[in-house]
Amino acid sequence: MSTSTGSSRRVLEKGPSGWLAAPALVFFLLFAILPLLGVLFLSFTKWDGLGEIKLDGLSSWTTVLTDPVTGNALLVTAKIMFFSFIVQAPISLLLGVFTSASQKYRAALAVLYFVPLLLSSAAVAIAYKALLDPNFGLGPGLGLPFLAQDWLGNSDLVLFVVVFVIAWQFVPFHTLIYQGGVRQIPASLYEAAQIDGAGRMQQFFAITLPQLKYTIITSSTLMVVGSLAYFDLVFVLTGGGPGYATRLLPLHMYLTGFKANDMGAASALGVILVVIGLALALILQRLGGKNRNASQLEGA
Amino acid sequence: MASTTQLPVPPAGRTALSNNASHKHGPRSKRTKGPGRFRPNYLGGLGGWLWLAVIIVPIYYVVVTSLKNQAGFFTSNPMLPPSEPTLDNYKLVLENDFAMYFVNSLLVTVGSVVPALLVSFMAAYAIVRGKGRFLAWTNNTFLLGLAIPLHATIIPIYWMITKAHLYDTLLALILPSIAFAIPISVLILSNFMRDVPNELFESMRLDGCSDWAMMWRLALPMTRPAVVTVGIYNALGVWNGFLFPLILTQSPSTRVLPLSLWTFQGEFSVNIPAVLASVVLATLPLLVIYVVARRQLLSGLTAGFSK
Numbered sequence: 001m002s003t004s005t006g007s008s009r010r011v012l013e014k015g016p017s018g019w020l021a022a023p024a025l026v027f028f029l030l031f032a033i034l035p036l037l038g039v040l041f042l043s044f045t046k047w048d049g050l051g052e053i054k055l056d057g058l059s060s061w062t063t064v065l066t067d068p069v070t071g072n073a074l075l076v077t078a079k080i081m082f083f084s085f086i087v088q089a090p091i092s093l094l095l096g097v098f099t100s101a102s103q104k105y106r107a108a109l110a111v112l113y114f115v116p117l118l119l120s121s122a123a124v125a126i127a128y129k130a131l132l133d134p135n136f137g138l139g140p141g142l143g144l145p146f147l148a149q150d151w152l153g154n155s156d157l158v159l160f161v162v163v164f165v166i167a168w169q170f171v172p173f174h175t176l177i178y179q180g181g182v183r184q185i186p187a188s189l190y191e192a193a194q195i196d197g198a199g200r201m202q203q204f205f206a207i208t209l210p211q212l213k214y215t216i217i218t219s220s221t222l223m224v225v226g227s228l229a230y231f232d233l234v235f236v237l238t239g240g241g242p243g244y245a246t247r248l249l250p251l252h253m254y255l256t257g258f259k260a261n262d263m264g265a266a267s268a269l270g271v272i273l274v275v276i277g278l279a280l281a282l283i284l285q286r287l288g289g290k291n292r293n294a295s296q297l298e299g300a
Numbered sequence: 301m302a303s304t305t306q307l308p309v310p311p312a313g314r315t316a317l318s319n320n321a322s323h324k325h326g327p328r329s330k331r332t333k334g335p336g337r338f339r340p341n342y343l344g345g346l347g348g349w350l351w352l353a354v355i356i357v358p359i360y361y362v363v364v365t366s367l368k369n370q371a372g373f374f375t376s377n378p379m380l381p382p383s384e385p386t387l388d389n390y391k392l393v394l395e396n397d398f399a400m401y402f403v404n405s406l407l408v409t410v411g412s413v414v415p416a417l418l419v420s421f422m423a424a425y426a427i428v429r430g431k432g433r434f435l436a437w438t439n440n441t442f443l444l445g446l447a448i449p450l451h452a453t454i455i456p457i458y459w460m461i462t463k464a465h466l467y468d469t470l471l472a473l474i475l476p477s478i479a480f481a482i483p484i485s486v487l488i489l490s491n492f493m494r495d496v497p498n499e500l501f502e503s504m505r506l507d508g509c510s511d512w513a514m515m516w517r518l519a520l521p522m523t524r525p526a527v528v529t530v531g532i533y534n535a536l537g538v539w540n541g542f543l544f545p546l547i548l549t550q551s552p553s554t555r556v557l558p559l560s561l562w563t564f565q566g567e568f569s570v571n572i573p574a575v576l577a578s579v580v581l582a583t584l585p586l587l588v589i590y591v592v593a594r595r596q597l598l599s600g601l602t603a604g605f606s607k
Contacts, residue, residue, distance in 0.1 A: 016425060017430070020515070021434075021435060024422065024438075024482050025441070027475075027479045028445060028483070030479065032448075032450055032476075033441065036456075037456075038455075039452060053459075098348050106348065110598075112356065115587070116355060118583055121558070122559070122562050127361070127579055128358065130361070130362070131362075137361075140378055228449040229449050231451060231543055232542035250452070253452070254543075257454075258547060263455055270453065274448055277447060
C-alpha cells in the first residue's frame with residue numbers, strides 16, 4: 001500500500017517531460033533569441049544588406065552615437081511614448097469603466113468602440129492620410145477652417161497627429177483590458193460602499209481605482225513597451241517626416257538599414273531599442289511589486 | 301467599533317435612491333456590480349457618445365469616399381454621401397489581384413497561428429505541470445521575450461531568411477511570426493492552466509493516463525477559452541502585420557493584404573476613392589467575423605488579458 005502511493009506520488013511530482021516545451025523553445029531561440037544576439041554581432045560589422053559582412057569594430061557605434069538624428073529619434077520616441085501614455089491611459093480606463101456597466105446602450109456603444117481593433121496599421125494610416133487632407137478631408141467637409149490644416153506637413157503639429165492616430169487605434173484594446181478588470185471587482189464592495197453612502201466619485205476613487213491596480217500595471221506596461229514598436233503606422237502615415245519630426249527609433253532603424261543600406265548602424269540602433277525596452281520593462285515591474293502572479297487571483 | 305454602530309442605521313434617503321435606481325436599470329440584469337446603478341451618469345454618457353463620434357467619423361469618411369467617383373471626390377463635400385454611389389473603385393481593387401493577396405494573408409495567418417498555438421499549448425502544459433530547472437529557465441526565456449521589442453531583431457532575421465533562401469516566400473513570414481507569437485501565448489495559456497484543479501489531474505493519473513493524454517483530454521478542454529483568445533489575438537496580429545512582409549517579401553505573388561494597401565496607395569495615389577475602397581475591402585473579412593462572433597471574440601480577449 002504505502003509503496004504504491006509512494007511511487008504514484010513520485011510520478012506526480014515528476015510531472016510531464018520537459019520535451020513538451022522543446023518545440024516552442026526551439027522556435028523562439030531560433031527566430032527571437034538568436035537574432036537578438038545577431039543584432040549585437042552585426043552592430044560591430046559593416047554590411048550593405050547584399051554583399052559580404054565585414055567586421056568593422058566600433059565604427060557603426062561611432063556613427064550612430066555621433067549622429068544628431070539618433071538623438072532626435074530618441075527624443076521623438078520619448079515624446080510619443082509620454083504623450084500617447086497620458087492620452088491613452090485615462091481614456092481607456094474611463095471607457096473600460098463606462099462599458100463594463102450593465103446599461104444596454106453602453107454595451108451597444110462598446111461593440112462600435114472595438115471596430116478599430118480590426119484594422120491594420122496600414123489601413124488606419126491610409127484612412128487618416130485622406131481624412132486629414134486640408135482640401136478634401138474632414139476640415140472642408142465639416143466647414144471648420146481650423147480642421148483644414150496641413151496636419152501632416154506641419155512639423156509642430158504632426159507629432160500630436162501621430163499621438164492622436166495611435167490613440168484611435170490602440171485605446172480600444174486597452175479599454176477591453178480595463179473592462180475585464182472592472183468586471184472582476186466584487187459587487188459586494190460597491191454594495192457596502194452604497195450602504196455607507198458613498199457617491200459615484202467616492203466609489204470610483206475608493207474602490208474601482210485601487211482594485212484596478214494590476215490592470216493598470218498590465219495596460220501601462222503594454223502601452224509603454226508597445227510604443228517602442230510603433231513602426232508601421234508612422235511609416236505609412238508620415239514616413240518619419242516632415243524632416244525628422246516623426247522619425248521614431250524603430251523607423252530610424254528601418255530607414256538606416258533598408259533605405260540607406262547601412263545594416264551595421266541600423267543594428268546598433270536595434271541594440272539601443274532592445275536596451276531601452278528591457279530597462280522600461282524592469283522599471284515597470286519594480287513599480288508593480290514583485291509578487292504579481294500570486295495576487296492576480298485577488299478579487300476573483 | 302464605529303462601523304458596527306453605523307451599519308444598522310443606513311441613511312434612509314440613500315437606500316431608497318439606490319433601490320429605485322437598481323429597479324430602473326432592471327433587477328434581472330445578472331451583474332449588479334460596477335458603476336451606473338444610481339441616477340443616470342450624464343457626464344459619462346456624454347463622454348461615451350463623444351468617443352463614439354471619434355471612432356465613427358473616420359470610418360464613415362472612408363466608406364463614403366470609397367463610393368464616390370474621382371470627379372465626385374474633388375467636387376462634392378467630403379463628408380456627404382455621393383449623389384451617385386458607384387462600386388467602380390471596388391471593381392478596380394478586385395481587378396488588381398486582391399483575391400491573391402487575400403489568399404496569401406490567409407495562408408500566412410493560418411500557417412502561423414495554428415503551429416504557434418500548438419507549440420505554445422504544449423509548452424504551457426509542461427511549464428505549469430512539470431518541474432525542474434529546464435522548464436523554469438524556458439519560462440523565463442519566454443517572459444524575457446515579452447519585455448524585448450522583438451522588432452529590433454529584423455535585421456538579423458532578414459539575414460537569416462536570405463541565407464536560408466527563403467526571401468520572398470510566404471514561409472519567410474510564417475517562421476518569425478510563429479516565434480514572435482510564442483511568449484504572450486505561453487503566458488496567457490499557462491495563466492489559465494494554473495486554474496485547472498490539481499485533483500482532476502491526479503484522478504486521471506491514478507486511472508493510468510499518460511501526460512500526453514491528460515494534455516489533450518483534460519487540459520485542452522479546460523482551457524479552451526484561453527486557446528480561442530490566444531488564437532484570435534495572434535491571428536489579428538499576423539493578419540494585420542506589416543513589418544515582416546515589408547522586409548521579407550518583394551514580388552506581387554507573395555504580397556499580403558496590409559502591404560498591398562501600401563503598394564496600391566503608391567500606384568493609385570491620385571485616386572483616393574480607390575485607395576480607400578482597398579482599405580474597406582481589406583477590413584471587410586475581419587468585420588464579417590466580428591459581426592458573427594463578436595461575443596466570443598470580445599469576452600475571450602477580455603478574459604485573456606485581465607487575468
